[in-house]
Amino acid sequence: MALIVQKFGGTSVANLGKIKAVAQRVLSKHQQGHHVVVVLSAMAGETDRLIDLANQIQNIPAPRELDMLLASGEQVSVALLAMAIKKMGTDAISLTGNQVKIHTDGMHTRARILSIDHELIETHLDQGRVVVVAGFQGVAASGDITTLGRGGSDTTAVALAAALKADRCDIFTDVEGVYTTDPHICASARKIDRISYDEMLELASLGAKVLDIRSVTIAKRHKVPVQVRSTFTDTAGTWIVEEEKAMELNPVSGVTYNRNEARITVSKLPDMPGVASRLLSPIAKAGIVVDMILQNTRDGNLTDLTFTVLKTDYQRAMGIVEKNAQEIGAAGVSGSENICKVSIVGVGMRNHPGVAITMFDALAQEGINIQMISTSEIKISCVIEEKYTELAVRTLHDAFNLT
């Protein structure tokens, strides 16, 4: 008998038919003798509807009141699921974030979980009930309702699994798991059976939107085995687990890409301390997030500095840099919105020194020029021209035998 946390997203509870299907799925585990805790998002579309109402009152509504408003969404879905489970003959109880005591800080609309009381849930589980918890929400020390921001229900589920020392956390979603790359681009993309927390962190941060990055961080810290799987099929999904020896056999686990960034290059800067800071701090002050930063020494005490920002911030960042670069004494500023960052991720590359070369060779053979390179311990990213995205992804997927 295991303790299982199951999380279902908004599309899985979009209407009463789907809620009943979720109830059946939950019951099948409960009837096997397992303790089941369910975490739900709001019904698909409901959160957007509420945000739209709030925006009609004010562009940026008061965050505390927005949280009060949005938290009603999960209250509806959990109550309906608990009813559906009870209708099927098994006792169930719904709980809000406040009732569970999911304690968060007071940063409304993007609160962080500080601690979770496990007693109440355990009492209900011991009495044979399925416990249905509202995802995405918590309560601040003030008693105010908070929400956790984007991907918040994933975070609730994994944090709850950690607090309850659950045997596993199943994240039900509308895809069958984590893939070696985007199946829409590469027909030979393959579902990954097992992946390490660190690889998943890199994939999540690189734009594979299967699982929120905060939930992966919590899973890693508390060693919660997480399975990403489909709500609509019974096939096994992808396990996100601690790193295993077997994972290192293949140097690369997946290929991912991100087309949301733009590149800005400042050339022939004087190569002296403080230059990068003088260039980038006005950008940060404007609230623009910088992703990659590369600096290369040139001959003659000059240096080139290149960085990427979100495409939506490109024009604004360019304006700041152009004004700034001249003062600092740079020769010129150039940039491009037509870029793509293609990345390979895998814990195995730590023991396979040739991985980077294989990547560069594969891209070169297709005539794809590399504009920037950035590496971490288990990831290599190349910035290329955007039009080569699909070709690059397929080429790398083949080059590392992921099919």
Place this chain on the structure above:
Amino acid sequence: MALIVQKFGGTSVANLGKIKAVAQRVLSKHQQGHHVVVVLSAMAGETDRLIDLANQIQNIPAPRELDMLLASGEQVSVALLAMAIKKMGTDAISLTGNQVKIHTDGMHTRARILSIDHELIETHLDQGRVVVVAGFQGVAASGDITTLGRGGSDTTAVALAAALKADRCDIFTDVEGVYTTDPHICASARKIDRISYDEMLELASLGAKVLDIRSVTIAKRHKVPVQVRSTFTDTAGTWIVEEEKAMELNPVSGVTYNRNEARITVSKLPDMPGVASRLLSPIAKAGIVVDMILQNTRDGNLTDLTFTVLKTDYQRAMGIVEKNAQEIGAAGVSGSENICKVSIVGVGMRNHPGVAITMFDALAQEGINIQMISTSEIKISCVIEEKYTELAVRTLHDAFNLT
């Protein structure tokens, strides 16, 4: 500077335009230097939408989960109103029943308020905020969310006014106040300026649906001055207050009627102890509420017993009585669904002995036969044929000079 509780029903917050209008109305009081606590219902239609969802899962959904579901409705309306008030430049904060600590018993879907904490609200008021409280809901000792049932937001408002020792409680609704009788039936019906708690209790229990009877009971017990007034105009409404000498000048304050009942008469019962009980207890056991009960002695140790039930329960009650009456030894059972109960209410009738006669005479002059009579200290009710309803109401309205 006064402390005012203002309650707005679902039609007053039916859409964003109306919510903004409520915000303006609240602010006009706040800007006069008053402390304002607002109590809201869910947006019109929302509670019905949620009940419909629940009913699609189960005819009688689990009451605890139904409360969890329904309480989300007021959470939405209070958050939106707080946003709208803040947008207009005045600080505001929304609070759920749980956050205020509106403690109730655990009778889900019809909970009773046990106590209300006033500290949190007072703290916010002292800091210059408008406090917006979710009506209709509370929290049980278990931490479960409860709802107060029909008219629950009225109850929240008056109970809150009592707990805060507010100077008054304004109930904003879609009528301009309490009328001497139904204006749809009697064109000369007049808005009452002041009415006593006891008179309002009789009117509410007799079917004048302006104000929930529980809220009047609480208002009476705690001597909360309540004003029923229109959301959509600025004219003064009806004050519901302690009985005053002036009220007794006119023996009758209002005429009301109820067409929702049906009559059942059991004739020639043996006049012995226990007969009424044997006849009526199977009805009570079937969950059927009996309103009026009259028993008259006949000659020869026989008695007739007549009672009224809701029309919707008539067929069921008739079936039970017919089966039962024979065993008890009654001669026959008759009944009618085409009845109406017409009542006159007024604290003044205590000092005006001729009131009943005036009522009977007025009806007789119009050829209206009286089937049943029932009296309380400040009320006289007559059951008549339903087709005479409008004529009887107008006749009594005239007879007691209410125009």
